[in-house]
Amino acid sequence: MRELISTPIFGIMISLIAFEIGCILYKKTKVPILNPLFTSIIMVMCFLTIFNINVSDYDKGGQFISFFLSPATVILAVPLYKKIKLLKAYALPIVAGITAGSLVGIITVIFLCHLFGISKPLDISMIPKSITVPIGVEVSKQLGGIPSITVAAIIITGIMGAVVGPYVCKLFKIEDKVAVGVAIGTASHAVGTTKAIELGEVEGAMSSLSIGLAGIITVFIAPVITKIFENFI
Structure with missing residues (x-):
């Protein structure tokens, strides 16, 4: 059994099984x-804790x-391509909305972290919180953050x-479907x-399209905003 746990297959299989169970729970x-x-993360954590398995063993597969x-x-290019006509029809409001959402998200993190006295490494790590993991991790590294904290955020x-x-x-009576999709995609990436x-x-x-655009926009504006507000970090 120990030989199996120490192989990459163990971490991969545990992750896949936990995620599949999570999918079934959510569908029901x-x-x-x-x-x-979220549920797969909790299940993996509980499994490793109950059976006293080292994270390093699990991470070989992770x-x-x-x-x-x-x-x-790269797959983010697919929704952009499929909905290119919709993007062209609402190009200005979509790009403006995503840019505004990305700016507000970054500035809010900086000011709240400053307000609560959170240290600079943690502050920087949470700046890319609203974009998809692959892009967010790279932005975090570029800014000098902690990738693991970024992933959690x-x-x-x-x-x-x-x-x-x-x-x-619903609370703010946003009924336009394009606006709803852009808002959710910009603020909460793939999970949203x-x-x-x-x-x-x-x-x-629109939410799928916003994931890619928000990621691209954040890559360019995050270093600039961080530099402007460096006294608050």
């Missing part, structure tokens, strides 16, 4: 907080999964966006997009 319950990504995150970023942001995003849109897809085809498409 439709409870936003039971997002497959590293293989992490390796494919960056190449997987991205996951939490995505889950919160999926849970409260639709309610926020899973909820946007449930809301409707247009919402899901």
